Amino acid sequence: MASPPSKFKVTVPATSANIGPGFDVLGIAFSLYLTLDCERLPTGATPNFQMTYEGEGAKDVPLIAEKNLITKTALYVLSTYGIQSLPPLKIHVSNPIPLGRGLGSSGSAVVAGVLLANAAGQLNMTQDRMLDYCLMVERHPDNVAPALLGGFVASFLRELESEEMEPASIPRSEPTRNGAALPPTPVTDIGHYIQLGWAQEIKAVAVIPDFEVATEDARAVLPDVYERADVIYNLQRVAVLTTALSRSPVNTDLVFRAMSDKVHQPYRKHLIPGMAEMLEQITPKTYPGVVGICLSGAGPTILVLATQNFDKIAEAVQEIFERQPNGGIKSMYKVLDVVTQGAKTEYSD
Numbered sequence: 001m002a003s004p005p006s007k008f009k010v011t012v013p014a015t016s017a018n019i020g021p022g023f024d025v026l027g028i029a030f031s032l033y034l035t036l037d038c039e040r041l042p043t044g045a046t047p048n049f050q051m052t053y054e055g056e057g058a059k060d061v062p063l064i065a066e067k068n069l070i071t072k073t074a075l076y077v078l079s080t081y082g083i084q085s086l087p088p089l090k091i092h093v094s095n096p097i098p099l100g101r102g103l104g105s106s107g108s109a110v111v112a113g114v115l116l117a118n119a120a121g122q123l124n125m126t127q128d129r130m131l132d133y134c135l136m137v138e139r140h141p142d143n144v145a146p147a148l149l150g151g152f153v154a155s156f157l158r159e160l161e162s163e164e165m166e167p168a169s170i171p172r173s174e175p176t177r178n179g180a181a182l183p184p185t186p187v188t189d190i191g192h193y194i195q196l197g198w199a200q201e202i203k204a205v206a207v208i209p210d211f212e213v214a215t216e217d218a219r220a221v222l223p224d225v226y227e228r229a230d231v232i233y234n235l236q237r238v239a240v241l242t243t244a245l246s247r248s249p250v251n252t253d254l255v256f257r258a259m260s261d262k263v264h265q266p267y268r269k270h271l272i273p274g275m276a277e278m279l280e281q282i283t284p285k286t287y288p289g290v291v292g293i294c295l296s297g298a299g300p301t302i303l304v305l306a307t308q309n310f311d312k313i314a315e316a317v318q319e320i321f322e323r324q325p326n327g328g329i330k331s332m333y334k335v336l337d338v339v340t341q342g343a344k345t346e347y348s349d
């Protein structure tokens with residue numbers, strides 16, 4: 001392998017998937033960034049891999065290259081290029097994205113791993129090829145597409161031919177994290193996407209409760225089959241929402257109604273105490289500035305889109321969490337911008 005650059009930095013935004021009715025389709029990138037500061041070690045250095053980590057997950061995330069989701073993804077990508085190990089490297093991870101809260105931490109980690117492999121192995125992958133790799137590890141595109149590309153993104157996976165099915169049926173970061181074999185080299189052009197407009201006055205208020213819901217568990221509660229009326233309900237709203245969120249001034253009534261969902265939120269509400277109450281009570285009428293409210297990704301974070309009164313709105317959601325039985329639920333909140341810049345690698349030599 002050619003020597004990697006001596007220093008580089010990978011930056012990947014956090015994301016919120018679904019935005020109500022856009023289950024497995026829509027996602028936004030936020031002004032909250034996972035970063036990897038990477039430095040080449042001299043050939044023959046011992047140890048030849050050093051990983052340090054600060055921020056969310058610092059107590060739990062493994063720092064062994066084959067086990068950490070970021071480096072494991074990078075090793076997978078490199079292996080498909082015939083490169084069996086990372087070059088001698090020191091990586092410092094800084095992660096402000098809470099894990100298992102519906103802010104796409106795993107998607108951002110997977111994107112970071114693909115960019116790490118691209119830089120360390122000097123693979124010169126196109127953005128679309130990087131998306132193929134991301135999708136082989138994390139099968140739903142609604143986190144990895146905005147994390148990689150930035151902004152408000154709609155995406156889908158193309159239907160795969162039967163001979164391509166095997167590689168595509170293996171992935172998903174959930175089983176991969178649990179020790180299953182890594183997927184083989186991806187076929188090309190798996191992910192298709194479009195970056196949508198976003199009215200800049202709309203900010204995202206993420207209210208993050210003090211408990212985790214693993215995405216895998218929140219997917220397990222969903223039905224295999226849906227009523228036609230519920231599918232139509234979501235299709236109608238998602239079509240309107242994609243454009244409504246780009247228009248300035250915002251048509252609050254239209255966006256609020258269009259963010260309603262019948263495909264995933266109703267089945268997940270028992271996993272997030274207080275969610276049903278929040279969706280009913282936090283409205284543009286009760287809290288001026290509210291544009292829409294939904295579960296962020298698979299939860300448990302509640303995402304409120306708003307144009308003003310951000311703290312007041314966040315506190316209202318927090319109050320409902322606090323009122324829940326058995327002592328209530330503590331939470332924190334972040335007021336975030338939707339950012340058009342996606343993942344990037346900066347070289348300092």
Ligand SMILES: Nc1ncnc2c1ncn2[C@@H]1O[C@H](COP(=O)(O)OP(=O)(O)O)[C@@H](O)[C@H]1O
Pocket residue numbers: 034057061062068069070095098099100101102103104105106107109177213214215216297298
């Ligand atoms: N920065 C990271 N480094 C290593 N592993 C990570 C990182 N971020 C997330 N993960 C892995 O992803 C899991 C959370 O993924 P998931 O359940 O999909 O929730 P989320 O909604 O945060 O993406 C964590 O338990 C951990 O295994």
Ligand SMILES: N[C@@H](CCOP(=O)(O)O)C(=O)O
Pocket residue numbers: 015016017018023024025101102103104105106107140142143215218219264296297298299
């Ligand atoms: N569409 C997926 C999105 C999962 O997002 P995450 O941030 O919770 O991992 C789903 O809703 O299951």
